[in-house]
Amino acid sequence: MIIDNKKLKEIFLKAKMYGFSDVQLANLLNKSEEEIREFRKELNLTPVYKMVDTCSAEFEAATPYYYSCYERYIDEEQNESKASDRKKVIILGSGPIRIGQGVEFDYSTVHAIFALKEMGIEAIIVNNNPETVSTDYDTSDKLYFEPLVYEQIMDIIENESKNNNFLGVIVQFGGQTAINLAMKLHNAGVNILGTSPQSIDLAEDREQFLKVLDKLKIPQAEGATAFSEDQAIVIAEKIGYPVLVRPSYVLGGRAMQIVYNTEELKDYMREAVKISSDHPILVDKFLEEATEIDVDAICDGESVFLGAIMEHIEEAGIHSGDSACVIPPQTLSEETLKIIQEYTTNLALDLGVVGLLNIQYAVKDGKVYIIEANPRASRTIPYVSKSVGVPLAKIATNVIMGRKLKEMGYEGVAKAKYVSVKEAVFPFLKLPGVDPVLSPEMKSTGEAIGIDKDFGVAFYKSQLSANMELPTTGTVFISVRNRDKDNIVEIAKKFTDLGFEIVATSGTARELRQFGIDVMEVKKISEGKKGSILELAQKGGVNLMINTSSGDKAKTDGYLIRRVAVELNIPYFTTLQGALASLKAIESIKNNAELEVYSLNELEN
Incomplete structure (x- = not known):
């Protein structure tokens, strides 16, 4: 036929x-x-763009806010989005806000718009989330409310290229969603502004990236890529447990897990992921008790400017979006800071980054290891920009459009005037049954900042802003996994020195008593309600909880304890590092430190 x-x-x-x-x-x-x-193009079958009426047709309105559709009779008159004669740039947003990708990237997108407007360039946004500032109809010069997929983006590019003044697309402010489109758009002839798709792919491709690290002599934890369950087991047994396993090209740390033995690894492979030649699994040696570091930097191809070196308060292995962070670092030596700056500079230049670069490091026993590098905006850009008073996204946009860092006066590492602590905000109260333990998979839905001259007070402010008011008197409940028992002793001693009473379950209580700490023992929840931690907490007898997880997925006592803390609004910490930071905060407040308010204008360099 x-x-x-x-x-x-x-x-x-x-x-x-x-x-x-x-x-x-x-x-x-x-x-x-x-x-x-x-x-479709041979058939001359292309979409037209209609203007969104932001006034609900109450009166005639004109807004640069468009959506695509297909009309039966297609002609230029039906297309309400006319290409202007101005030079223009398209910025890809991050799509719907969800855990792992959201408003932090929107911040960078909006600042990029402002920078382009200041240059006299028409700023066009493609995004499809109505609850962001980038999709306010008066933010950009033009907004296309479209899905962030190849088809729609190419249609928009063709619509905006009719007058031959389209400069290109910026992908590095939309998180992983936008970055994943870079190579496909490049292959279709689209000009990707800033870091090239080849450089992006170099950072994303494990084998290529390892070659770069070897050349630059930057250490990385042992690991390899597995294309089957058997390969993953062989790799894990070779490098030794525990290992961090994750699918490649993940968003928000989804399906990322630390596993401690072969059985856990088999469970992970069966339940968490679908492995194939197109979707391999990354298996890395997990560096226990390491300090994780985040760096946000800008490179113009010739020089590198570090916005901040951020120290995670929780140990490595907690997703960066969930871990509390502090600027400037509080425990790193000057030598370690110099190494981090050197590694960041060398890597940015070798990768050919033009724009933003986020790198995660782990510091263990004085040695700096790289975890990963992302040649794009990170979710920490708003936090860093506010903490050091430097608009990183705007500077990066200028670099992407051809300006040099030295010309703009940015060199070395930005200096923070105050201590700034970022704390994550979690939705656990609204999600019955979800374990609030922190892990490599991101769970937070917001963040807050505490700023002060003193770290303890800054941390206290961050907790207060995240709806977790730390107590200055009362009772601390402690129950920790076996491998944390040696390190919990010093924390418990310091709490008693501050006047707190200690209660604990049998195993932790036994450990603390060996070191002369006075402890009231309570039953586990599984041993019955009477005389248990549940009964004590419900009676208001607990003011702060410290409970670390063994990693068991079952509804264990640890899980039940953490849910009690969430439901009764008791401040709680699931890492020893978080508990130690809370001690410093409580100590500062008990020493009559004042909660002063600082304007963000005071932070500007």
Whole structure:
């Protein structure tokens, strides 16, 4: 049966009007997405753009806010989004806000818009979340409310390229969603502004990245890529447990886990991921009791400027979006800071970064290891920019558009005037049954900052802002996993020195008594309510909880204890590092430190 082009166009038009994407049509017709796109163009079948009426048709309104649709009779008159004669740049947003990717990236996107406008360049946003500032109709010069997928972005680019003044696309402010589109857009002939897609791929591809690290002599924890369960087991047994396992190209640390033996690894492979040649698993040696470091930097191809070196308060292995962080670092030596700056500078230049770069390091026994590098904006950009008083996203946009860091006066590492602590805000109260223990998988839905001259007071302010008011008197409950028992003794001693009473479950109580600490023992919840921690907490007899997890997925006593803390709004910590920071905060407040308020203007350099 032969179908002429007119009939074929009618069939395709109906499919597009009913909402079929090019990918869906490609799957149905056993073609590639690119083939379907090319065929559509041959049929002259392209979308038109309609303006969103922000005034609900109460009166005539004109807003630069567009959505695409397919009309039965397509002509230029139906297209309400006319390409201007101005030079223009498209910025890809991060899509719907969800755990792991959200408003922090929107902050960077908005600052990029401001920078482009200051340069006289038309700033065009592609994003599809109505609850962000970047999608306010008056933020950008033009907003396309479209899905962040290849088909829609290419249609928008073609619509905006009609006057030959389209400069390119910026992908590095939209998180992993935008970065993942870079190579496909590049292969379609789109100019990716800033860091090249090849450099992005170099950082994302494990084997290529390891070669760069070897050349630069930057240490990384042992690890390899597995394409099957058997390969993952062989790698883990070779490098030794515990190992950190995660799918490649993950968002927000999804399906990332620390496993301590082969059985846990098998469970992970069966339950958490689908492994294939297209979706390998990264298996890395987990550095226990290491300090994690985040660095946000800008590179212009010739020099590198570090916005901040951030020290995580929780140990390495807690997702950076969930871990409390402090600027400037509180425990790192000058030598370690110099090494981190040197590694960051060398890596940024060797990767060919033009714009933002985020690097995560782990420091263990004085040695600095790199965890990963992301040539894009990170979720810490707003925190760093506010803490050091330097608008990193705006500076990066200027660099992407061709300006040099030295010309703008940015060199070395930005100096923070105060101590700034970032704390995560969690949704656990609204999510019954979810374990509030921190892990490599991100769970937080917001963050707060505490700023002061003193670390303890800054940490106290951060907890207060995150709805966790630390007590200055009362009772501390402690129950920790076996490998934390040696280190909990000093923390318990310091709490008693501050006048707190200590209660604990049997194993922890036994450990503390060996060191002369007075402890009241309580039953585990599984041993019955009477005389248990649950009964004590419900009667208001607990003011702070410290409970670390053994990693067991079952509904263990640890899990039940942490849920009690959430539901009764008792301040709690699931890492020893967090508990130690809370001690410093309580000590500062008990020493009559004043809670002063600082304006962000005071932080500017």
